[in-house]
Amino acid sequence: MRSLSEIETAVKRASRAVGFSWGNSEEVGKSIRQLELFGLQGIKNLNKYYKDKASKKFEELNLICETNEASLDAYCPVVLGISFLDQIKSVENFNTIKFKKIAYPVIFLSFLSRASEISGKKIHVRFDQNEILLNLNVNISSNFLKQNIPEFANDIEIKFINNEDNFNESGME
Amino acid sequence: MSADEDKYFNIPTNRTTNELKDIIRTRYSKILKINFDQKENYQNFWFISKNKEEPRLADRFEEHGSELEQPLAIARDIKKLYEKLLSVKDNLTIAQFLSVNSELRHVVRRAFIIEKFPYSEIQDNTISKNIVPIDMLRLKLSFFGALKFDPRSDKWLRICMFQGAPLPNELKNYDEQWVYKTIN
Numbered sequence: 621m622r623s624l625s626e627i628e629t630a631v632k633r634a635s636r637a638v639g640f641s642w643g644n645s646e647e648v649g650k651s652i653r654q655l656e657l658f659g660l661q662g663i664k665n666l667n668k669y670y671k672d673k674a675s676k677k678f679e680e681l682n683l684i685c686e687t688n689e690a691s692l693d694a695y696c697p698v699v700l701g702i703s704f705l706d707q708i709k710s711v712e713n714f715n716t717i718k719f720k721k722i723a724y725p726v727i728f729l730s731f732l733s734r735a736s737e738i739s740g741k742k743i744h745v746r747f748d749q750n751e752i753l754l755n756l757n758v759n760i761s762s763n764f765l766k767q768n769i770p771e772f773a774n775d776i777e778i779k780f781i782n783n784e785d786n787f788n789e790s791g792m793e
Numbered sequence: 794m795s796a797d798e799d800k801y802f803n804i805p806t807n808r809t810t811n812e813l814k815d816i817i818r819t820r821y822s823k824i825l826k827i828n829f830d831q832k833e834n835y836q837n838f839w840f841i842s843k844n845k846e847e848p849r850l851a852d853r854f855e856e857h858g859s860e861l862e863q864p865l866a867i868a869r870d871i872k873k874l875y876e877k878l879l880s881v882k883d884n885l886t887i888a889q890f891l892s893v894n895s896e897l898r899h900v901v902r903r904a905f906i907i908e909k910f911p912y913s914e915i916q917d918n919t920i921s922k923n924i925v926p927i928d929m930l931r932l933k934l935s936f937f938g939a940l941k942f943d944p945r946s947d948k949w950l951r952i953c954m955f956q957g958a959p960l961p962n963e964l965k966n967y968d969e970q971w972v973y974k975t976i977n
Contacts, residue, residue: 643899646898646899646902706887706891707888708806
């Protein structure tokens with residue numbers, strides 16, 4: 621079995637080899653490491669994505685708005701994820717962030733999980749029929765753990781959840 | 794010997810290009826004086842060996858493979874970052890800067906890490922013609938407890954560890970300065 625550190629290094633080098641900058645490759649390494657830690661298929665999906673990337677053109681979104689629709693086949697989950705992390709201070713103020721067409725959404729999820737930790741808020745993600753709760757990069761809950769994660773998501777909706785107690789004051793007495 | 798660098802892995806993208814420039818001027822002042830237009834200052838490159846997956850040094854003008862260079866030319870890349878920062882507005886956020894300069898992301902991260910950990914970086918030109926890798930190796934090994942360095946070339950050396958250290962039956966009463974007494 622590979623250690624998480626080996627996974628991170630291998631992913632970093634593979635990402636560089638497919639053309640991402642070193643800095644972006646470091647981000648992918650960190651994110652896929654986190655997915656594998658949570659038991660999600662990070663390496664498997666990234667490997668498929670990098671093979672697809674050689675023959676298909678994916679759209680790179682650098683500025684995230686409340687509603688975003690890819691004009692090409694799909695958004696690149698890596699560039700989208702890094703943009704999301706970088707713009708976390710602005711996107712966390714949106715009520716709902718919507719995306720249309722993301723390739724390999726599980727790769728994007730890994731960045732969202734880290735975004736949840738940075739913003740200090742849980743993030744709720746809905747894509748197609750799937751629902752996921754990203755809990756401050758500590759864990760990921762979803763309603764499809766036993767299924768394979770789809771390689772394409774058509775409609776994605778993201779909401780930051782404000783921190784609130786799930787009990788009232790009398791519950792503390 | 795440990796530091797929680799992971800805590801600072803995420804780039805603080807809400808900070809400004811002006812702040813980043815200040816960090817570079819403060820922490821990399823000597824690096825900024827290096828002229829990377831001179832061949833001898835970027836003569837070497839680092840790559841990873843296929844068999845042992847260890848860093849190796851090669852001459853970029855005599856050997857193939859510099860396009861696969863590892864991101865270990867920190868001095869050169871920091872200077873490139875600084876020069877880029879001089880050409881953009883002071884009040885850009887780092888997020889805005891990175892959206893069009895992703896090739897500099899690895900050094901932006903390092904600059905923000907060195908702000909917190911001043912000793913996190915080798916303050917020298919690691920790709921210069923005059924680089925002596927064994928200097929870095931000795932520094933690293935000394936942190937692991939190596940003593941009595943025996944250089945075999947400028948790229949590798951033999952060491953001795955824990956010679957003169959107290960034995961288990963001497964641990965109740967031993968000289969805490971033993972390490973310094975065994976160096977010579």
